[in-house]
Amino acid sequence: MLTRIFGVALGAGCAAGLALALLQAMFTTPLILQAEVFETASHAQPLVQHAVAGEDEARLWLAHSGAAHDEDGGHGFLDSIFGDWAPEDGLERTAYTALSSVLVGFGYALMLLSVMLLGAKKLDASSGLLWGIGGFAAVSLAPALGLPPELPGSAAADLLARQTWWLGTAAATGLGLWLIASRENAGLKVSGLLLLIAPHLIGAPHPHEYASRVPAELQGHFVAASLVLSAVFWALLGSLTGWLWQRGEGR
C-alpha cells in the first residue's frame, strides 16, 4: 500500500510539477527577472530601505544577494555546508526551479492522496479533479486573499508571521471545505463556513507602508499569472492522482 501511494504521488507530482515548471518559465519567471532589476535599483538607495525598516517590521527583499537573508533564521546545517550558494541565472536557475516544482508536486500529491484515501467516496480522474480544486482553494486562493503572491522587491511584514498566517489559513480552509462538502450535520457545515472566514477576520500580517519600486502593473500581472499557474497545477495534480490510483485498482 505504501509503495502504491508513493508511486502514484510521484507520477502525478512529477507530471504536474514539470507542467508547472514549464508554465513558470513562460509566464512568471520573466516577471520575477524584470522585478529583480527594480529590486536591485532600490537596494542601491539605502535611505529608502532604512526609512521603511525603521517604521515597522517591514523589510525590503533582496533575492540572490545572500546577505539579506542572514536574519531569517541564521545559518543552519545546510548553510554551513553550502554557504550562500544560489543557482546561476539561466539554465541552472531554471533547473532548480523545475526540481523544486516537482518536489512541491510530489509533496502536495502525497498529502492530497492521503486525505482522498481517507475521505473520498471514490477515486478516479473526475473526483481527483474536484479534490484538486479543493487543494487549490486551500493553499492558493484563500492565502492569496490576505497575502497575494508577491514579486521580489516588495515590502512585507515579518516572514515568520506571514508563514504562520499562511499555514493557518490553508489548514483552516482545507478543513472547512471538507466539513462543508462531506458532513450532513448542519452545525458541522456552519463550523466549516466559519473556518473558511476566520483567517480573513483575523487578518494577514501586513507592512504599514508600501515601499516597492516594482511597477504595480508588473505586480498585478504576476498575481494573475501565479493564480492561473496554481489552478492548472492543482487541476492536473488532482486528476492525475485520481486517474493513476484508479488505473492500479484492478491489479
Add this chain to the structure above:
Amino acid sequence: MPSAVSSQSLTSRAALLPTLIFTALFGAFLVYGAGFAHSNVLHNAAHDSRHALGFPCH
C-alpha cells in the same frame, strides 16, 4: 443503507490511518522544505517556485 462493502471499506480505512498519516506528513515535509524552510540554500534553489506558488518568501 450502509452495505457490507462500505462498512468493510470503513474498517480498512481505519487500518490504513497510520500509513496515511505517515504519507501525509512526508508530503508536508517535502512542501515545507521547498516552500518554507528558512535555509539560504533551500530558499535560493526554490526561489522562483516559492514566488510563483504564492508561498511567503524573504
